[in-house]
Amino acid sequence: MNTTLRLTFNKIAQHARAIAAATVLLGVGALPALAQSANFDSIAIAPGFSAAAGAAQGYTGGSFSLSSLANRDSSGNLCLGFSASSTPDHLLVLEQNFGSLTLQVDSGGNDTTLAIQGPDGRILCGDDTGRNKDASIQAGGLSAGTYRVWVGSFDSGARYNYTLRAQQ
Known part of the structure; x- marks a missing residue:
């Protein structure tokens, strides 16, 4: 050499x-x-946040199975649907602890699904909300930190525009 x-x-x-x-x-x-990165906008909130601060937009579509995160979440709910990739669609940053928080998908009633992975690794999954096909998750006792959020569609590859809303 x-x-x-x-x-x-x-x-x-x-x-x-x-x-x-x-x-x-x-x-x-x-x-x-x-x-940490996400496919779409992040949401950063503290208790008493405004509706605008608790909303982000995106679209579903892809073949990444949300069941690969977990077959069932910590409450026994099935993790269903498909998202674009293993990269989360949104990051939800809780600046303080929350006693209760609901994440709701609004796609105009399309069949969406939802998966959240907390900073401790705990998985929460949601599907239909009552008679509405849009997904939601209601959770209590959430610690401050960064949560990874996937918004999926029940059918692989189905593309739906949506707004993700956090509500107290």
Whole structure:
């Protein structure tokens, strides 16, 4: 190996070791905060939030099965439907604890589904809301943190425009 090539290789190896050391020093806990993203807008709310602050828009469509997150949620509800990808559609940032919160999909009555993964990894899933085919989830005792939200359609690939609303 010629001297120039050996020096270049040594510099690359040195940088790789520095990056690996920095990753270890930062710790695994720092990575999720840096890596979190969503397909559509995020919602950031605290108790007493306005209706506008608690709403975001998007559309369904895709073949990522929400049952791959969990077959059933922590309450025993089936996790149904299909979303665009394993990347969540929205991030829901609760700036403070919530005693009770409802997430409601409004797609004009299309058959939507909903899955939420909390900062502790707990999964919540929702399907039809009474006679309405739009999904909702009502949850209590939610801790402050970032929740990953997937809005799906019951049928794979079905595309529906929707508004996701958080309500107290």
